[in-house]
Amino acid sequence: MAVKRSQSAGRVLAVVEAVSRAQPIGVSALARMLGADKSAIQRDLMTLADAGWIRPAPNEARAWELSPLILSLARAPHSNESRRQQVRPALDRLRDPTGEPGYLTLPHQGRFVVIEAVESASQLRVVQRVGITVPVAGSASARVYLAALPPPDRAAFLGEEPDAELAAGIEAARLAGYAVNDGRIVPGTVTFAAALLDARACPVGTIVVTGPAERLAPEGWSAVAGHLCATAREAARSLTGGGGFDAPGMVAG
Numbered sequence: 001m002a003v004k005r006s007q008s009a010g011r012v013l014a015v016v017e018a019v020s021r022a023q024p025i026g027v028s029a030l031a032r033m034l035g036a037d038k039s040a041i042q043r044d045l046m047t048l049a050d051a052g053w054i055r056p057a058p059n060e061a062r063a064w065e066l067s068p069l070i071l072s073l074a075r076a077p078h079s080n081e082s083r084r085q086q087v088r089p090a091l092d093r094l095r096d097p098t099g100e101p102g103y104l105t106l107p108h109q110g111r112f113v114v115i116e117a118v119e120s121a122s123q124l125r126v127v128q129r130v131g132i133t134v135p136v137a138g139s140a141s142a143r144v145y146l147a148a149l150p151p152p153d154r155a156a157f158l159g160e161e162p163d164a165e166l167a168a169g170i171e172a173a174r175l176a177g178y179a180v181n182d183g184r185i186v187p188g189t190v191t192f193a194a195a196l197l198d199a200r201a202c203p204v205g206t207i208v209v210t211g212p213a214e215r216l217a218p219e220g221w222s223a224v225a226g227h228l229c230a231t232a233r234e235a236a237r238s239l240t241g242g243g244g245f246d247a248p249g250m251v252a253g
Contacts, residue, residue, distance in 0.1 A: 011034070011036060011040065011041075012044045012047065013122070014034055015034070015045065015048065016048065016053065016054075017042045018030055018033050019044055019054055019064055019065065020070075023057065023063075023065035023100075024057030024060040025044050025065075026064070028061045028252065029064070030045070030064075038123070045064060050137070051071060052067055052069045053067055054066055054122050055093075056155075060122075062241070064071075067226060084104070084116045086235075086238040087104050087196075087207075087238060089237060090234045090235040091104065091118040091208070091235075092118055093102065093118060093234070094118070094207070094209060094227060095118050095225045098228075100209050100210060100224075101118055101119045101209070101210060101211070102117070102118050102207065102208060102209045102210050102228075102231070103116060103207075104116040104119035104196070104205055104206070104208075105134055105141050105193075106205045107145060107203075107205065110136060110157065110158065111133050111134060111135055111136060112133065112136075112145070112205075112206065113132075113133055113134075114131065114132050114134065115131075115205075119166050136158065138184035139181055139191075140178075140179035140191050140193035141195065141206040143170050143173040143179040144179040144193045144195045145170040145203050145205075145206050146162070146203075147170045147171070147174035147195070148174075148195040148197065148203035149202075149203060154170070165207075176225070177194065177225075177229055178192055178193065178194045178225045178228055178229055179193050179194075180192055180221060180225075182243040183213060188212060188214075189210055189212060189213060190211060190212075190216040191208060191210040192208065192210070192221075192224055192225055193206045193228075194208070194225075194228045194229050194232035195207075195232065196235055196236055197232075199239075207228060207232040207235055208228075209224060209228050
């Protein structure tokens with residue numbers, strides 16, 4: 001028998017996500033963003049504030065932001081922590097030959113979440129923070145991850161069949177073994193992604209390297225892609241047991 005969901009709990013969680021994306025933000029803007037009743041959103045905000053999950057934003061009248069308490073959830077031990085530690089050395093070694101930052105993403109509800117990132121030492125660099133999300137549209141991560149899935153599973157991940165443009169990008173990524181996003185999400189950047197495979201050759205995430213377009217000229221793409229694919233293979237070997245990931249809860253990708 002299907003279990004009935006709590007609509008009020010779902011709305012409270014939606015409020016937390018909306019505050020995290022748009023903070024500092026007031027009740028009226030939140031209500032418009034969520035298409036919800038203002039008085040209901042106000043009650044949700046006060047409930048979250050009383051519990052310590054949000055707080056009034058400094059120097060912003062009647063606006064809210066997440067409190068530091070949220071960090072206790074982000075850093076709590078979970079099944080991804082050991083995987084992050086296993087993959088981190090490979091990401092460190094990816095930075096040396098490319099000179100650019102690398103990061104690890106995991107699939108979650110039709111998008112990708114950055115769960116580990118290694119910064120570049122260059123003054124001009126693209127910085128990806130742990131916890132940010134990578135959308136499917138235009139992303140190298142989506143194309144290379146979908147390319148590693150069996151065709152019937154691609155529609156299940158997307159919620160629909162891929163359109164002609166995405167299907168062509170998936171096929172190109174399948175043939176090349178990697179995908180490139182040339183400024184489609186963040187102008188002036190180039191992002192490369194390779195699938196991270198488990199022991200059954202099933203994709204469990206993506207390894208990504210990104211940087212300014214002025215340093216990542218097309219003539220050097222093949223070298224960057226070679227380092228990236230080697231790193232993805234190394235990271236796959238480092239995963240003990242070959243198991244998949246369960247991701248926790250806009251940017252280049």
